[in-house]
Amino acid sequence: MSHISFEEFKKLDIRIGTILTAESVPETDKLIHITVDIGQDEPRNIVAGLKDYYQPEDMIGKQIAVIVNLAPRRMRGIMSNGMLLAASTEDFETVKLLTVDGTMPAGSKVS
Numbered sequence: 001m002s003h004i005s006f007e008e009f010k011k012l013d014i015r016i017g018t019i020l021t022a023e024s025v026p027e028t029d030k031l032i033h034i035t036v037d038i039g040q041d042e043p044r045n046i047v048a049g050l051k052d053y054y055q056p057e058d059m060i061g062k063q064i065a066v067i068v069n070l071a072p073r074r075m076r077g078i079m080s081n082g083m084l085l086a087a088s089t090e091d092f093e094t095v096k097l098l099t100v101d102g103t104m105p106a107g108s109k110v111s
Contacts, residue, residue: 013069014085014110016100017044022056025076032056033078036066039107044068047080053095063100065110 017036020043025031030049034056037043046066050059065085072081085098 011069012067014065015039015068016063016104016106016108016110017066017082017084018106019059019062019064022054022059024051024056025078028076031076032059034059034084036064036082036084037106038066038068038082039105044082045079046082046084047075047078048084048086050086050095050097054097059097062097063103063106065098065100 015038017038020035020037022032022034025033025047028051030051031047032050032054034046034048035043036046044066067083067085070083072079074080086095087098088095
């Protein structure tokens, strides 16, 4: 397991976002393409390998933690501009999105 220092952790810009849309990425077994409102002019596109754990339609409306200051990355032809946070068991048998208890405005900073 890799560890980062507190100073490195402080560099991550983690925001609360609301999932607006979610759909399976065609011709893939694991990928879901979501759009997330993080309080900016345009929603963010994020591609995540969660199809083994979530049905896309069950993700819509969830408020999640998103790292927003990572370089965009193209995945299966879709530009992914952020990374959602999830917790997993060591064997990845169970994976759960990190969600908000209650509601928070989109873009709220996680600190």
